[in-house]
Structures are given as C-alpha cells and as structure tokens.
Amino acid sequence: MKAMLLNTYGSDAVFEPTEHPKPTVKPGHVLVKIAATSVNTVDTMIRQMGEELPLSPALPAILGMDFAGTVEAIGEGVTDFNVGDEVYGCAGGLADLPGTLAEYLLADAKLIAHKPKTLTMREAAAIPLVGITAYEGLTRANTGENQTVLVHGGSGGVGHIALQLANYFGADVYSTGGGEKQLALIEQLGATPINYKTETVADYVAKHTNGTGFNVVFDSVGGANIINSFEAAALNAHIATTVSMVELDLTLAHFKGLSLHVVFMLIPMLHNYQREQHGKILTKLAEIADAGKLKPILDEQEFGLEEIGQAHERLASGKAMGKVVVSV
Known part of the structure; x- marks a missing residue:
C-alpha cells in the first residue's frame, strides 16, 4: 500500500511517499480502506518534537490519528462490524499504533464506530x-439544560464541536473569538459570540450572566488562559480544559x-485503557450528527495524501477555518 513515512523528526521533517506492507487483520481488529484523514495539532507536535513527546511512535513512522473509511476485513471476535461498513475513528499515529x-x-474495533450516515x-x-475531546469535557463537567456554558476558542477544531454539543445538551452557549470570521462562525453555530480582544472577562461576565459567572467553562485554549476561565466561572462551577501543562495559582479556584x-x-x-468508551462516544456523536445537531466545519483548502506536508503547514499557519482534511 501507499503510505507517507517520516524517517526523521524535527521542524523540517519531510513526509516521504513509500510502498509499505499492507496490514493483515488480527483478532479484535478490523482492516479499513481509508478514504480521508484529518490533521490535529498533536500530529504537528509529534512531527516537530519527536522523542521529546512520550507519545511519539518510533521511526520510521506513519502518523495520522483520525480517519473515515470502509471495512475490508474483520478479525476474530469482532461482532459489531461487517465487511463493507463505513466507519470512522481515532485509532493510530502514536506510540505503537501505525x-x-x-x-x-x-484499527482496534473498540476505538471505532459506524460513520454518521x-x-x-x-x-x-x-x-x-476533537469530537471525543469535546464530548468528554462537557459530560465530565455535567453540562445540561438551562446552564450557561462558555467555550473558549469556539471557532477552533475542538471548540466548534464543543459549542454545538453544548447546544445539543440544552445549554445557553457563549464563546470567545478574536476576529470577525471567528465571531461570525461562532454565531452561525448557535452561540453568542464574545470578542476577547475588546471585552474583558469582567465585562462579559457582567453582560451575559449578571455578574454571577458561567456554570461550565470549556477551555480549548488552556495554558495561561485557565486563569480567565476561573474568573469567568460561577461559584461551584466546572472547568474543562484540554491544555493544562502550566503552573497556576489555584487560589481563585479554591475560593x-x-x-x-x-x-x-x-x-x-x-x-489500552477503556478503549470501548471511544467507540461508544463516536456512536453517540454519529447519532447527534444524523439528527442534524452536529456538523464539522472543513477548511476551504483540500489536500491529497502526498500533500500532507502542506496540510501540516496549513494548520500550523493559523489561517485554517475549521478542520484541515486530507483525502486518501
């Protein structure tokens, strides 16, 4: 099969087209003919940082985590899928997973689900x-009806899914963005846009919650921004964040x-811990999508498999709106 291989890591690492052995099916797994894959920030981090990240695969490596495709063969013990099924998932591209x-x-059958029709x-x-991340964060934060939910970075990959799911859960949704296009997308997806460049946290907390704060804050920006999440939160509120590798003073969170x-x-x-939860979440996300309540935004630029380097550059540039997707 054709594959794009990395033989080195680093900012100038090049994906090289190669003929690679086609995997053979094994128990508990399915062999999938891939139709498309998408690029996530963690993919670009692995490519650049390599062994500095404990989750990077050994070289030579085939990166890429997300996919959609068609089942070609079924391993022993797999009962939920058949040859010809259209499936999707996040099932490779790190550690020992090609x-x-x-x-x-x-793909491990526990990590995938039937594709939204x-x-x-x-x-x-x-x-x-991004879907599993958003769903997990919102459900762990007990997001539900009549709650006020603030999504930081609502036009980003995780954020634009999170605000749609928060709407699905019945919440009153608000989201920060920093430009006209971002704010327009946030509004299009059913949330009240907040320009963090022109409004302080105190300003928008007073404006949208009468000063009491938000019941749930989903922070897909993270890092130093978590302090803004603490400030925006109501008493006894929940904060979910995807980026927490930072030193913070937790005094405000305590009080x-x-x-x-x-x-x-x-x-x-x-x-290999509770992988079946990913399959269950993906099944639920497909149900939500097929109900018309979840639709990913795709970046306007399209890429083929041999253009994966350009796709990485597109995501890293910060100019992409929505997910960068590669057709295989």
Missing part, C-alpha cells in the same frame, strides 16, 4: 479526536469551589 497517512489501517467521508474524518477537569483523550489509545 497511523492513517496510508491507504489501509489496522448524513456526513461525507471527509466530514466524518474531521470529527473523532470559588471550582472543579477542574483535564481532558486528554489519547489515554485509552496510549495505555
């Missing part, structure tokens, strides 16, 4: 990592009685 920048993928392969491939949920959705893949 990635999706190839024509075929051997109403979405294209490219749309479905955009969902898994507000906040709960902090750190979402790192790669844990089941890295540690």
